Amino acid sequence: MYSIGDVAEKMGISTSAIRFYDRKGLLPFVERDNAGRRKFKQNDLNFLEVINCLKKSGVPIKDIAHFIDLCMQGDGTLRERYDYLDHEEAALEQRIKKMKDQLDFLRFKKWYYKTSVEAGTEKIHFTPGTNVVNPGTKHQYQTALKNANDLYSLTNLNSKK
Amino acid sequence: MYSIGDVAEKMGISTSAIRFYDRKGLLPFVERDNAGRRKFKQNDLNFLEVINCLKKSGVPIKDIAHFIDLCMQGDGTLRERYDYLDHEEAALEQRIKKMKDQLDFLRFKKWYYKTSVEAGTEKIHFTPGTNVVNPGTKHQYQTALKNANDLYSLTNLNSKK
DNA sequence: GTACAACTTAAACCAAGGTTCAAGTCAACA
DNA sequence: TGTTGACTTGAACCTTGGTTTAAGTTGTAC
Numbered sequence: 471m472y473s474i475g476d477v478a479e480k481m482g483i484s485t486s487a488i489r490f491y492d493r494k495g496l497l498p499f500v501e502r503d504n505a506g507r508r509k510f511k512q513n514d515l516n517f518l519e520v521i522n523c524l525k526k527s528g529v530p531i532k533d534i535a536h537f538i539d540l541c542m543q544g545d546g547t548l549r550e551r552y553d554y555l556d557h558e559e560a561a562l563e564q565r566i567k568k569m570k571d572q573l574d575f576l577r578f579k580k581w582y583y584k585t586s587v588e589a590g591t592e593k594i595h596f597t598p599g600t601n602v603v604n605p606g607t608k609h610q611y612q613t614a615l616k617n618a619n620d621l622y623s624l625t626n627l628n629s630k631k
Numbered sequence: 632m633y634s635i636g637d638v639a640e641k642m643g644i645s646t647s648a649i650r651f652y653d654r655k656g657l658l659p660f661v662e663r664d665n666a667g668r669r670k671f672k673q674n675d676l677n678f679l680e681v682i683n684c685l686k687k688s689g690v691p692i693k694d695i696a697h698f699i700d701l702c703m704q705g706d707g708t709l710r711e712r713y714d715y716l717d718h719e720e721a722a723l724e725q726r727i728k729k730m731k732d733q734l735d736f737l738r739f740k741k742w743y744y745k746t747s748v749e750a751g752t753e754k755i756h757f758t759p760g761t762n763v764v765n766p767g768t769k770h771q772y773q774t775a776l777k778n779a780n781d782l783y784s785l786t787n788l789n790s791k792k
Numbered sequence: 793g794t795a796c797a798a799c800t801t802a803a804a805c806c807a808a809g810g811t812t813c814a815a816g817t818c819a820a821c822a
Numbered sequence: 823t824g825t826t827g828a829c830t831t832g833a834a835c836c837t838t839g840g841t842t843t844a845a846g847t848t849g850t851a852c
Contacts, residue, residue: 583713
């Protein structure tokens with residue numbers, strides 16, 4: 471049996487967050503002692519692990535509450551719970567894919583600034599006589615990326631600090 | 632030259648969001664016509680692309696505003712801008728890594744429910760005589776994962792719908 | 793020459809996800 | 823038998839990232 475403080479420390483979240491989750495219906499299984507204090511069982515920590523995972527995956531609290539509600543209803547909702555997790559898995563995979571696209575773009579921009587720093591000026595990427603980035607710049611990067619034998623040195627400056 | 636409505640449509644964001652970003656200092660380069668209307672130049676769209684990327688990467692607006700501020704100061708801040716993007720790249724890589732950890736956990740839980748659905752009851756994962764998940768369950772999954780020749784069928788139910 | 797659509801602003805509003813505060817309860821230790 | 827320290831609650835508050843509203847301006851099309 472763990473107190474709210476024990477759980478907060480174990481899970482790396484604040485006690486006020488735990489109480490907030492309880493209010494929002496995420497912790498209907500938590501029991502109380504005679505004084506009204508929350509007493510967490512070992513199995514409750516398993517639930518908290520799932521809740522934490524879903525939260526970190528970007529699932530809104532009310533959706534998590536729905537899943538917990540299914541869990542409380544017993545074997546009749548097993549298939550529904552499976553489908554729910556299947557759905558969240560696909561959503562998370564999509565989110566990861568989009569993050570990777572952002573990463574690709576960030577690396578393009580790093581290349582842009584790496585080459586600018588090396589040249590001492592951003593002008594090397596401007597259309598001559600303007601302050602406007604050459605429309606072919608991204609394509610130039612993609613070509614360099616295709617031909618690169620060392621991806622790391624394409625976007626990273628050597629000098630430390 | 633593009634109006635705020637054109638840009639909203641092109642970038643897939645609302646006009647009110649664009650005005651909000653402007654208020655927050657993300658669009659200091661945008662000029663106005665005689666009537667005070669925003670006129671976006673081609674190069675402004677490049678900036679919006681960067682802003683969008685950073686936003687989708689989870690960077691708070693005031694941090695983005697700082698980067699834009701550096702951009703406005705000319706070649707003297709090139710190195711600082713490179714370092715900034717290098718930092719955001721690392722942060723994004725970390726975020727992706729954590730998402731992948733959540734994905735691994737979600738798949739464990741899918742396996743848990745897949746096997747429960749197949750058995751018709753969650754009890755197969757409980758310590759006999761209790762309603763508590765067997766502490767060895769996760770290890771059991773990890774062993775199954777190691778020995779699996781078909782990762783997909785380990786966590787996915789066959790039946791459609 | 794007037795009506796309309798698209799723009800402008802400031803200010804109010806909203807939702808999510810908590811945190812903080814005030815007032816009170818309790819168990820254990822000295 | 824106090825006095826801590828950890829807990830309880832409801833209510834107020836906060837931040838982020840916008841959206842909505844109200845009132846006004848302007849260029850263009852009829």
